[in-house]
Amino acid sequence: MCQRKASVPVVAESPQHEVIIIGGGLVGFVLALALEKYTGRKVPVFERSATMLPNVGAGLVLQQNGLKVLRDIDETLYEAILQASSDFTERTWERHDGTVIAAAPESNSRGMQRWRLQNLLHEAVCRKGINVHWGKELTKVDSQSSSEYVRVNFADGTQTTTAWLMASDGVKSKVRRTVAPDVEWHYSGWTSFMGISHVESSKLRMPSSLTTKCHATFFPIGDFESCFQIHFPLSSTNPECWGTLTCKRSAEMCQKLANELEADGWDESFLQHLKTAQRSVQVGFGELNPTLKHWVYGRVVLLGDAAHPPHPFLGQGSQQGYEDAATLALLIEEFGLTAKSMELYETIRMSRVDLVAKCDAQMGDSQQRRASSSKLAFSQEDSVQRQIFFHETSPLLLAGAAHDYRQAIRDAIEPRKL
Numbered sequence: 001m002c003q004r005k006a007s008v009p010v011v012a013e014s015p016q017h018e019v020i021i022i023g024g025g026l027v028g029f030v031l032a033l034a035l036e037k038y039t040g041r042k043v044p045v046f047e048r049s050a051t052m053l054p055n056v057g058a059g060l061v062l063q064q065n066g067l068k069v070l071r072d073i074d075e076t077l078y079e080a081i082l083q084a085s086s087d088f089t090e091r092t093w094e095r096h097d098g099t100v101i102a103a104a105p106e107s108n109s110r111g112m113q114r115w116r117l118q119n120l121l122h123e124a125v126c127r128k129g130i131n132v133h134w135g136k137e138l139t140k141v142d143s144q145s146s147s148e149y150v151r152v153n154f155a156d157g158t159q160t161t162t163a164w165l166m167a168s169d170g171v172k173s174k175v176r177r178t179v180a181p182d183v184e185w186h187y188s189g190w191t192s193f194m195g196i197s198h199v200e201s202s203k204l205r206m207p208s209s210l211t212t213k214c215h216a217t218f219f220p221i222g223d224f225e226s227c228f229q230i231h232f233p234l235s236s237t238n239p240e241c242w243g244t245l246t247c248k249r250s251a252e253m254c255q256k257l258a259n260e261l262e263a264d265g266w267d268e269s270f271l272q273h274l275k276t277a278q279r280s281v282q283v284g285f286g287e288l289n290p291t292l293k294h295w296v297y298g299r300v301v302l303l304g305d306a307a308h309p310p311h312p313f314l315g316q317g318s319q320q321g322y323e324d325a326a327t328l329a330l331l332i333e334e335f336g337l338t339a340k341s342m343e344l345y346e347t348i349r350m351s352r353v354d355l356v357a358k359c360d361a362q363m364g365d366s367q368q369r370r371a372s373s374s375k376l377a378f379s380q381e382d383s384v385q386r387q388i389f390f391h392e393t394s395p396l397l398l399a400g401a402a403h404d405y406r407q408a409i410r411d412a413i414e415p416r417k418l
């Protein structure tokens with residue numbers, strides 16, 4: 001067992017649960033399904049929200065590596081995801097006026113509304129007979145590496161005990177703040193304005209603008225439905241939320257942005273997204289500082305955004321969480337709920353997520369350089385074209401999407417068997 005500092009009381013009684021999951025977002029549900037599939041355990045999920053809410057958030061991209069996890073844990077779920085999402089077969093790097101700099105084929109990627117995916121995951125969890133406890137906001141965790149149990153308190157005054165706590169309670173994770181109190185989330189200076197629009201499209205487009213000094217991503221998520229994500233370097237913002245903006249606020253922001261982009265010469269096909277927006281969210285992205293040294297603290301395991309805040313540019317945010325969940329469940333299948341499983345989980349996943357985060361930063365940097373100065377734009381365009389000529393896509397994207405999480409487990413285990 002990894003020894004960690006934790007200044008919290010020892011819990012002495014028998015635990016009510018062997019494992020629980022805190023956070024019924026995308027990763028919490030994927031973990032519940034993976035544990036059921038690979039270990040036969042029906043692990044209860046405790047979620048803060050009172051119920052599943054439709055039309056929350058905007059859209060996300062599912063890439064090959066994430067889809068592989070979802071297909072492996074539940075074929076029926078996978079088929080439903082294919083039905084509820086939209087594929088795109090091409091990715092284009094463009095200027096804001098619509099001039100295409102480079103185009104690359106895109107295989108096995110799909111766009112989807114985030115709440116629809118969460119809904120399908122929830123349905124799959126219910127089909128498997130896994131309990132989801134809604135309206136359960138964790139307020140306190142008592143654990144210690146020397147203790148055999150963890151006690152959890154909820155905002156409604158109830159509490160429970162568990163031998164293992166899997167925390168997928170999102171980017172502002174209360175569990176993480178308890179087990180690693182010196183680590184804080186800090187806004188990185190990037191804000192994205194995201195939304196759902198009535199625009200038909202068959203490709204993922206990545207324009208960048210020298211005049212507006214921002215770049216963007218547009219991708220299809222259904223019939224006459226697309227997602228727009230406009231990325232700004234903003235020094236000050238309220239970086240809080242994934243919360244959907246009110247209709248009034250969303251309409252005002254879309255109108256203001258559409259006017260600005262129109263004045264700057266953005267192509268009408270991009271402006272259409274803002275003009276037909278159904279709803280939008282404003283999201284500040286950030287980093288943990290200092291970075292987490294561990295993801296396992298005694299009997300508490302972090303995964304998904306709780307362990308690694310999402311980054312906006314590669315579309316790998318949630319796929320990394322699915323890889324976490326499947327890796328953890330497969331290790332528990334192989335080695336049980338043991339210190340060995342948890343150590344391997346940390347070893348395999350921390351280095352992988354670190355690599356993807358670096359690729360994401362490079363992708364964001366490359367796009368922003370195109371938006372910063374004409375000299376940089378010129379050389380970046382050249383660089384993008386060369387990469388796509390030689391690799392048929394951006395190698396940064398491959399680092400995320402071409403990964404095989406099962407192979408990573410085999411690679412980590414085999415040397416130990418020798």
Ligand SMILES: Cc1cc2nc3c(=O)[nH]c(=O)nc-3n(C[C@H](O)[C@H](O)[C@H](O)COP(=O)(O)OP(=O)(O)OC[C@H]3O[C@@H](n4cnc5c(N)ncnc54)[C@H](O)[C@@H]3O)c2cc1C
Nearest residue numbers: 023025026027048057058059137138169170242304305318
């Ligand atoms: C409302 C919402 C909308 C989002 N919209 C988008 C989007 O449009 N596009 C996109 O790319 N990403 C979106 N995200 C982020 C995306 O879901 C995550 O980056 C990624 O999928 C990782 O998932 P996760 O399960 O680790 O975190 P999340 O999906 O954030 O899930 C965390 C869950 O934990 C719950 N929780 C938090 N604190 C507690 C607590 N104390 N006790 C119990 N439960 C708790 C939250 O309610 C949430 O359901 C959204 C997240 C949220 C919460």
